[in-house]
Amino acid sequence: MEVISSVLNWFSSNILQNPAFFVGLLVLIGYALLKKPAHDVFSGFVKATVGYMLLNVGAGGLVTTFRPILAALNYKFQIGAAVIDPYFGLAAANNKIAAEFPDFVGTATTALLIGFGVNILLVALRKITKVRTLFITGHIMVQQAATVSLMVLFLVPQLRNAYGTAAIGIICGLYWAVSSNMTVEATQRLTGGGGFAIGHQQQFAIWFVDKVAGRFGKKEESLDNLKLPKFLSIFHDTVVASATLMLVFFGAILLILGPDIMSNKEVITSGTLFNPAKQDFFMYIIQTAFTFSVYLFVLMQGVRMFVSELTNAFQGISNKLLPGSFPAVDVAASYGFGSPNAVTVGFLFGVLGQIVAILGLIVFKSPVLIITGFVPVFFDNATFAVYANHKGGLRAASILSFLSGLIQVLGGAVAAGAFGLAAYGGWHGNFDWDTIWVGFGFLMQNFQYIGLGIVLLILLVIPQLQYSKNKEHYFTIAEDYETYLESKQN
Numbered sequence: 001m002e003v004i005s006s007v008l009n010w011f012s013s014n015i016l017q018n019p020a021f022f023v024g025l026l027v028l029i030g031y032a033l034l035k036k037p038a039h040d041v042f043s044g045f046v047k048a049t050v051g052y053m054l055l056n057v058g059a060g061g062l063v064t065t066f067r068p069i070l071a072a073l074n075y076k077f078q079i080g081a082a083v084i085d086p087y088f089g090l091a092a093a094n095n096k097i098a099a100e101f102p103d104f105v106g107t108a109t110t111a112l113l114i115g116f117g118v119n120i121l122l123v124a125l126r127k128i129t130k131v132r133t134l135f136i137t138g139h140i141m142v143q144q145a146a147t148v149s150l151m152v153l154f155l156v157p158q159l160r161n162a163y164g165t166a167a168i169g170i171i172c173g174l175y176w177a178v179s180s181n182m183t184v185e186a187t188q189r190l191t192g193g194g195g196f197a198i199g200h201q202q203q204f205a206i207w208f209v210d211k212v213a214g215r216f217g218k219k220e221e222s223l224d225n226l227k228l229p230k231f232l233s234i235f236h237d238t239v240v241a242s243a244t245l246m247l248v249f250f251g252a253i254l255l256i257l258g259p260d261i262m263s264n265k266e267v268i269t270s271g272t273l274f275n276p277a278k279q280d281f282f283m284y285i286i287q288t289a290f291t292f293s294v295y296l297f298v299l300m301q302g303v304r305m306f307v308s309e310l311t312n313a314f315q316g317i318s319n320k321l322l323p324g325s326f327p328a329v330d331v332a333a334s335y336g337f338g339s340p341n342a343v344t345v346g347f348l349f350g351v352l353g354q355i356v357a358i359l360g361l362i363v364f365k366s367p368v369l370i371i372t373g374f375v376p377v378f379f380d381n382a383t384f385a386v387y388a389n390h391k392g393g394l395r396a397a398s399i400l401s402f403l404s405g406l407i408q409v410l411g412g413a414v415a416a417g418a419f420g421l422a423a424y425g426g427w428h429g430n431f432d433w434d435t436i437w438v439g440f441g442f443l444m445q446n447f448q449y450i451g452l453g454i455v456l457l458i459l460l461v462i463p464q465l466q467y468s469k470n471k472e473h474y475f476t477i478a479e480d481y482e483t484y485l486e487s488k489q490n
Helices: 002-016 019-033 038-076 086-100 107-124 138-155 162-181 184-191 203-216 230-236 238-257 281-320 331-336 342-363 374-418 436-468 481-489
Strands: 082-084 133-135 326-329 370-372
Touching (some): 002 107, 019 038, 038 374, 086 107, 086 138, 107 133, 107 138, 107 162, 133 162, 184 203, 184 331, 203 374, 281 331, 331 374, 342 370, 342 374, 370 374, 374 436
Parallel strands (some): 082 370
C-alpha cells in the first residue's frame, strides 16, 4: 500500500501538477498508441512539452509584469483587501486550512487524484454520463482542489473526515468533467474543429457568452472587419496593438504611482524594480508596457505549438484508451483563433468593469474591499472577448467583458466574506468562482448534506440536458467536426 501511495504521490507532484510534462506524456502515449515511429513520438513529446512551457513563460510573465503595480497601488492608497487571483486564492485557502483545520492539510492533493479518476470514469462511461472531455490542466486542478477543500471543510463541519475528502474529490471531478464538456460546441466552432475544449476557470461563463453574444452585436461587425483610418491599420497587428494599448494603460497608472514607489524595495518585492540610477522612469514605463506584449506573443506561440501536437496525439488516446474523449486544455489555447485584437479589447474592458465595481465597493463602504488580480481580469475577459467577437462582434466583446469585470469584483467580495478568506488576503477570483461556486457554497452552508447532494445532482444533470437538445450531433461535433459540418449543411 505504501508503494502505491508513493507512486501516486510522485505522479501527482511531478506530472499531474506540472501540466507541461502532463501534456507531453499524453502526446507521447497518443503517438505510441498510433504506432508512430520512435523519432516522431519523441519529437511530439518535445514539441508539446516545450510549447506548454512557452505558454507558462508567457502566462507567468504577464502575471509578473502586473503584480508590482498591484503592490504599489496597495501601498500608495493603503488598501487592505482580498486579491481576486487564483494564486492568491490558493495561498489563502491553504493558509486557512493550515490554521483552522491542520489535520486536513493534505486533503487537496488526495482530492485532486480522486477527482481526476472521477473525470476518467465519467468519460469512459460517456454513453451514459454524456461527458466527452478530460480535464488535463494540472496547475488549475491544484488551485481548484484547494479552494473546494476549504469550502467543504469550512461550510460542512460534518465532512471533516475521510468521507469529506472523498466528497471533495467527487465534486472536483464532476466540475472538471461537466464544465469543460460545456465548452465543446463553442470551442469547436471558434477554432473550426481545433480538437480541444477549455479546462480552466471560466467554463460556465464561456458557455453563457457563446449563447448570448449574438444578442449584443452582429458577427459581421467583428474586430477583423472594422474599417479603421489608414494610420490605425497598425492595430490589426497583435504585437503593435497590445504594446500600444498597454503603454497607455500601464503608463497612466505608473505615472500616478511615481518613481519613488516603483523603486521602493520594501513595496516591490517581485517583478521588475525601477532603478533610477540605471534607467529613466519614462523608459521604465515603455519597457513595462512592451514586456506585456512580449509575453503575450510568447504565450500565443506556445499555444500553437502544443495544441497542434496534442490534437493529433489525442486521437491515439481517444481511439485506444478512451474512445470519443476530448482534451480540455488551458484557456489560452483559444487565443490563437478568432480576431487577434480580441484579447486586448477583452482585457481593457474587463479592467474598466473591475475599476467601476471597486469604486462602487468604496462608495458604499463594503466590509470587503477587492483588489483586482491579473489572472481573472486577463484570462477571463480576454477569453470572453474572443468567443463573443466570434458571434457578436466588437459590441458583444466589449459589453460582455465589461459586465464580467463588474461581476468578478462584486462576486469576489461576496465569496471572500462568506467563506472567511478576506482575512487571509485572497479569493480564487475567476468568473465561475465568483458566480456558480458562490451559489454552490450557499447550498452547502444552508443545507449541509442536502445542499452537497443538490450540487452533485446539478452537475450530473447538465450533460444530460446538453445531450437532449442535440442528440444527433452531440458526439459528432467533438469526434468528427468535418462530418458534423456536412450534416448541418444537408
